[in-house]
Amino acid sequence: MIRTLLARAGLVATAAGLATLLSAAPAAAHGADAPDGTDYRTRATGVTPARPGLEVRVVEAGARLELTNHTGRPIEVIGYSGEPYLRVGPDGVYENSRSPATYLNRTIAGDTALPTDADPAAPPSWRRIADGSTARWHDQRALWQETAPPDAVRAAPDREHRVRDWTVPLRDGADPARIDGTLDWLPPPDAYTWWAVTIVGLLAVGALGLLAAASPAGSRALSALGALLIVGGAIAVVYPVGREVDAGARGVGGVLIGLLSGQVWSLLTGLGAIAAGCYALARRPGADFVVALGGACLALLAGTGNAAVFARSIAPVPWPPEAARVMVAALLITGAGATAAGILRLHATSRAAAAALTQPR
Structure with a gap:
């Protein structure tokens, strides 16, 4: 029996570590290269001149622009050298394979090598890439691509700064238009404070394990742990849903597709924590091991994977960044x-x- 208990304790770390390794690839695939947080706030202020039926917004914490065209006619997005880059219309979304922007915009860093036939002066070669009337893309004009922050930020890092106003040219038939927007730098939060609060909280929860398991207090502690795991599991389910909504997913179907394709391990971790919490509340045999394993997966896969928000002013969710930090702290705790x-x-x-084994019989 003793060996079995010790083996279970050792399996907690092993299983959690294996789950982390297995989840690395799917997590990195979410939204291509969606950031876990940033200090640069990108906003789209509208289309000039206004086009009824043409909508634009910023998704993935500012990493991408989204253009939805309900005008009934094709709208072109213009690339960095004045060439047609995207065409969004009633018959779907097309990209110009001759446009350098087609390749540069595949990553947020803009580091994709250009093929030999990428020539902005060449006639467009359109390739259909999606159904529907919505296009999403990285655009270097709306991002800060330098490693170091702007000079004004370095001079006064405790203040908000307007980095620049940006525009992305459009073409509606023969008529020019543009997307207008702003790029600002926001001072990041104090990450040490958030980590300190988190550590104190998790130590307080961990102290529940000091209560004698066989005593009434120990039984109540197990129930409390179960309830906390259910709360943490629910947060672990809600947070990736928020990330999918922020990434541009529309409707229940769009969110589910995004979760299953890029956030499936976060979703399963949350559901597993809820199941572990219910198991503990029922005080089933082996509940201590289930609580430990469920908690380890919750902390590693859902908590540390999103902990960048402790040090970033913009979180990749549709609610305030302060709420995102509280949720991540709750996951870790x-x-x-x-x-x-x-x-x-x-x-x-x-x-x-x-x-008990050493006591005389």
């Missing part, structure tokens, strides 16, 4: 705290079992 508490309870159980 419930996940890491439940892991510590579960391991402590397993250790206490193994010691009690060892003591």
Whole structure:
């Protein structure tokens, strides 16, 4: 029995680490290269002159622009050298394979090598890339691409700064138009404060594992851990849903497709934590191990994977960044705290079992 308990404690770290490795590729694939947070706020202020039925917005925490065309006629997005880049119309979305922007905009860094036939002066070669009337793309005109922040930011990092006003040219038939927007730098939050609060919170939750597992207080502690895991699991489900909405997903179907293609491990982690919490509330056999494993996965996959918001002013979710930080802190507190508490309870159980074996009969 003692060996079984110790083996279960060791499996907590092993299983959680394996889950982290397995989830690395799907997480990186979400939104191509969607940021986990940024200090640059990109806003689209509208289309000039106004075009009824033509909508533009910023998605993925500013990493992409989204253009939706309900005008009934094709609208072209103009590339960096004045060439046609995208065409969005009633018959779908097309990209010009001769436009350098087609390749540069595939990553947020704009570091894709150009093929030999990429020539902005050549006649367009249109290639259909999507159905519908919505296009999303990285645009270097709306982003800050330098490694170092602007000079004004370095001079006064505690203040908000307008980096620039930007425009993206459009063409409606023979008529020119443009997308207008702004790029601002926002001072980041104090990450140390958020980490300090998180560590104190997870230690408080972990302390529940010090209560004797066989006592009434220990039973109540197990129930409390179960309830916390359910709350943490619910947050772990809501957060990736928010990321998909911020990435431009529309409707329940769009959110589900995004979750299954790019956020499936975060979703499964949340559902698993909820199941582990229910298992603990029912006080089923082996609940301590289930709590520890569920908490470890929650902290590693849902908590640390989104912890960049502690040090970034813009979060990739449609709610305020302060709310995003509270949610991530709650994920880490419930996940890491439940892991510590579960391991402590397993250790206490193994010691009690060892003591029982040494007592004279």
